[in-house]
Amino acid sequence: MWMYALRRLILTIPILLGVTIICFALVQIAPGDPITSLVRPDTPPEQIAMLRAYYGLDQPVVVQYFMWLWRVLQGNFGTSIANNAPVAAEVMRAFANTIVIALISVVLAFIVSLILGTIAALRQGGIVDRLVTALAVFGISVPTFWLAVVLVIFFAVNLNWLPATGMGSGGSDTFNYFDWNDFKFAVMPIIALALPPLAIMTRTTRASISEILNQDFIQTLRAKGLSEFAIITHAIRNIMPSAVAMLGLQLGYLIGGSVLVETVFTWPGTGALLNKAILTRDIPLLQGTILVLAGAFVLINLVVDLAQSLVDPRIKRT
């Protein structure tokens, strides 16, 4: 077990390194020269050369990478071109907003999927079951940003129940998730984010519960007169480890999906930040945001794997 954990940890290091390489490469593949975009067009060439040397851009790419990596490890993600502020601070503030609604969404999706999936597995061919099947196809096929727009049309435009965009008057500094006046701004982003993972997790829950219910020992328990409730509890407990693993994975994907959803709702998270970076072609900001999000995804996967190996004694990985 500890061997597995250690091994898994060590294997994460090259992956993280790879992630930094890709993030570094983002600047390299971006068209245009980073310096000329920094300075005024009439800057004399010798001044540009000086700047170039100052930023280490006259070094070979490999050296540049390690210089950059060294700065990143110290928490220096560079300076945003648009507002000339440190990228790290800006990304972290946005990341907090993203991760909170992502967590709420994924937990919501998890609970609802357990309920729906179990009902569907128990009443196979029934109404819930069919709905779940349809929901699964829908959830996989629907573009989340369109779903977000449709939610806005329904709840903000037609029904006028919820605010369409933003984070309320106070912005993210005073935002209180336990105050409805603030929280209502988060409701639609959460629903839009939760639906696709909900669809997928419901389908998996349905499949694994029905698999367990079809096993011989369950039939034996039934024959012995164990109550249906006890059997269901047993089945749910059995699928927990894999369901939790699923939850972690979906959380990661959800962070990816949030890029578009946050744009629709102008929710000031990393998605909105990325959108801003794209519109202003602020490559350092883009790079920093991607790095943080991908790093988070890797770490979430790591935690999920470790948690799963703790929870599930059947996993004997060497």
Place this chain on the structure above:
Amino acid sequence: MTDIPAGSFPTDKTQAAPATKVRGYWGSVWNRLRYDYVTLFCLGLITVIVLLAVFAPWLSPMDPERSSMANRLRPIGHAKFTLGTDEQGRDMLSRLLWGGRVSLLMGIVPVIFATLIGGTFGIIAGYYGGKVNMVIMRTMDVFFAFPSVLLAVAIAGSLGGGIGNQMITLTVVLIPPICRVAETATAQVRSLDFVDAARASGASTYSILTNHVLINVLSPVLVYSSTLVSISIILASGLSFLGLGVSPPTADWGLMLSTLRQSIYVQPLVAALPGLCILVTSIAFNLVSDGLRQAMDVKA
């Protein structure tokens, strides 16, 4: 929108019991598909969508890029503009028809490229194993460290907008999962006795790959690739939505959705149309690839 699912492909190795009348593998696949009405319906739907897109220049009643300030945001069912007009008074029906071309192109072309590239790498990694495998697959692992939407946004964001960059981006995003599926399938085939028999007859690696490995790896890889078409369409529309696709006057479902967003208070139904097109197309492709996967699960 979901992420790219892990590959699953027929791995059943049991032998089919009765010999059917239909000869060969594709025959039996078709035999199964014939009775799968959902898949057939979606296949028909896709055919219609493709035809509409292909013949858009002849079918669309108006120039999709001609705006008219006088006719902005007409409702659906308007006498002249059947599906209304957008925020610049352009005919929605025409734009949707033309936009389908871009979406389909973005759904299919990157998948084809990614299948060629990722499949080749996967087959090489799976067949040679060892160090070659390690280098290829560990590289792919790094790409798996990104949720696909994020990777797409990262690459497209750096490269900038434009149809070519979008295609490159999607291809790069789709290569790793295809590579992984091809690698697994190849490693499986590679360990089978008939490959050893071919080696024992003195065949070159190239000949074995093309004559024995490829035909056995092809169907799982193609089935998997087909599931990526819908993902590619959604990713592409997402990128266009962020302004990382075609440049403005051109019609594209993702971009239309984005620009119509400002008009949801005026014409919510018109604003929802492009997304609906994406949804229907993507569902159709999803269901077809599902059906295909089931039909291809034929033991052979």
Place this chain on the structure above:
Amino acid sequence: MTDVIETAPTSPDPRDRGGPAQPMLIVENIKKYFPIRAGLLNKKVAEVKAVDDISFYVLKGETLGIVGESGCGKSTLARLLMYLIEKDEGHLVLDGDPVGEKTGTSLDGLRRSLQMVFQDSYSSLNPRLPIEASIAYGPKVQGTREKAAKEQARALLEKVGLKAERFGQRYPHELSGGQKQRVNIARALALDPRLLILDEAVSALDKSVEAQVLNLLGDLKEQLNLTYIFISHDLHVVKYISDRVLVMYLGQVVEIGPVDDIYSNPMHPYTAALLACQLSMDPDERVESAPLAGDPPNPVNPPSGCRFHTRCPYVEDVCMSKMPSLGDTLRADPGEHLAACHMVHAGSGHSKAPNPDSRPLPLWQGETR
């Protein structure tokens, strides 16, 4: 099938180079250890001694049976002979020519002379190719033209008893086990080999089908002047088809000799136990307790001394410390019967070892038969 030497072909084969007395194949000290990797850095922590220093020869025209429990390294040995996996050590000499060395037979030459018939399974034939194409593939690879290769494939199908008209275009899943095995044989014959290695070639078949395929093998051998290495865990089949038998245990040869000697007079306790196990299936000869108890030990860390000592009823101290030698199988006469057991070797220190002066006569014969 009694006299080994007389099975040498009577009419000279044009492909023959070394003369009728030159063995078809000589295997010299061949070894294969599979590394086992584990731990943080996937370091090699142990090795499976799948084939551990095996030497033997096969005469022209004879059938050498190889028996042993599953996992003892039979298939690995077969694949080594076919150069399908790389050997760690050892040499092959094909009809007098060393294989893979500059002056000897090339790998391609080996491949034309040596072919293998795999066990019938879902994987022995390419599921996506019509069987005719599977058979024609080898000749095509070796430069035969498409059309001629097809012709040859059809002729071979007829030769193994399948109507080319009816079966040629079929796919493997449309054939029965016996039919597939015939196709496997036809494919192996397509390159006109001189030596066929049959690895569990009939093991998956029903008894009646098995008999048919064995008969076919007998006929083909005569017609085509073939030499067989016949690998099986089924002693009955090996007895039926072999001229000489080689018994393997945990990657080593423990006994080798003419088939009748081995079956009527097993010198190694392992062989005796195998025979007793097998014969006990026959109701008349059922013995009270199965003499071969338990599974073979893990080949990763084979027992010290005699590898059989953990299961041998005659184990003594010397067996645990000293590995018994088999003797020089390459110099031995084909009629000679060798066993790697201390009880056989005079002066080995085993209490049942024969007196240096008298002929060895194993004591346990009466117990097992």
